[in-house]
Amino acid sequence: MTTQEQLPRFRAAVRELVSYRPEKPALSPEGRSYALAANETPFGPLPEVARAIQEQIGGINRYPDNGGQALTAEISERFGLAPDGIALGCGSVGVTQQLITAVAGPGDEVLYAWPSFEAYPLLTKLAGAVPVAVPLREDVHDLAAMAAHLTDRTRLVFVCNPNNPTGTAVGRAELEEFLGRVPPGCLVVLDEAYHEYVRDKEVPDGLSLLPGRPHLVVLRTFSKAYGLAGLRIGYAAGHPDVIGTLRKAYLPYSAGSLAQAAAIAALRSGEEVARRTDLITAERARLTAALEGRGWRLPASEANFLWLPLGERATAFGAHCAAAGVSVRAVAGAGVRVTLGLPADNDAFLAAAASFPPA
Incomplete structure (x- = not known):
């Protein structure tokens, strides 16, 4: 039997981490399963994406373009961004890790709302930095409270907009005021993984906030609306000097050739992506009305999911749904x-x- 003394010595920050655990697939007594836990799109591959992947299969014995030049050029042209202001990564969570690695070291603080994307504290601790979580106010980012938590040790601030897991979003005026309160030496990351599902005109396109704000970076992913969750591809946009430094923390070749080709094809399938996101937002309105009509209280969502703030009843509701074959994401003690x-x-x-x- 292997003893503890025989094992290699891992960093304390790593030993104390709890690994990410996705929800287990649920199965009803009739053998049915409904996957509503992972924020994936329910639609299959876009036709152009499937063709692009097929065309790339013959070259997978070769390394991908480490600089992702073709995809970078496509993003640049589509969104009016300078190519040197774009950095690719292994999904937006991969870019998140690059950002934390590049900016925050031992003793530095990384600030975010809570509950929010669960990778923020995990990746912060992995870097040896100090996570600082600021509670949401009525399920929405409390930007005033977050600004009050800024210190001279704060190196990075994450604003997930719309927020995962609550689906709530903050508007342009609030964001601009907050950005004005963050000192220039602190990087603000606007995580827009669910941007394509936003329908509230008060919620800005984060890319429009970039000019004149070198301390702002915007994250986007192809995992959600574009349906490439299985290929892991995302990007960051920001000031070229910031992005140039971020690229140094990129794990070589982590944006694979299939992912890059699929992302280009997905961007060129804008009409179909819009049609699919419209179908999801219509379902969002239908389910919200149905639940509210039955007495449920839930915040307005701008994402492809709904949040039920059940507090201590969250785990029980998750188990209740699983018994019916419906997989949902229960956040213990929250919703x-x-x-x-x-x-x-x-x-x-x-x-x-x-x-x-409901209560």
Whole structure:
């Protein structure tokens, strides 16, 4: 038997971490399963994406373009960004790790709202930095409270907009005021993983906030609306000097050739992506109305999921849904996040929720 003394010595920050654990697939007594836990799109590959992947298969014995020049050029042209202000990564979570690695070291603080994207504290601790979580106010970022938590040790601030897991979003005026309060030496990261699902005109496109703000970086991903969760590709946009430094923390070749080609094809499939996101936002409105009509209280979502702030009843509701074959994401002591799927999936969730008292 291997003893503790025989094992290599790992850093304390790593030993104390709890690994990310996705929800286990649920199965109903009839053998049915409804995957509403991971914020994926329920739609299959875009036709152009499937063709692009097929065309790339013959070259997978070769390393991908480490600089991602073709994809960078496509993003640059589509969104009016300078190519040297774009950095690719292994999903936006990969870029998140690059940012923390590049900016925050031992003793430095990384500030974020809570609950929010669960990778923020994990990756911060992995870097040896200090996570600082500021509670949401009524399920929304409390930017005033976050500004009050800024110190001379704060190196990085994450604002997830719309926020995961609550789906809430903050508007342009609030964001601009907050950005004005953050000192220039502190980097603000606007995480827009769910930007394509936003329909509230008060919520800005983060890319429009970049000019004149070198301390701002915007994150985007192809995992959600574009349907490339299995390929892991995302990017950051910001000031060229900041992005140039960020690229130094890039794990070589981590944006694979299939992912890069698929992302280009996805960007060129804008009309179909818009049609699909419109279908999801229509389901968002339908489920919100149905739940509110049954007495549920939930915040307005601008993402492809809903948030039920159930507090201590969250785990029980998650188990209740799982018994009906519906996988949802329960955050113990806080609430339950429900990804919006196809109408039949969503109806299965509503049927499960109907037999659980809202309060």
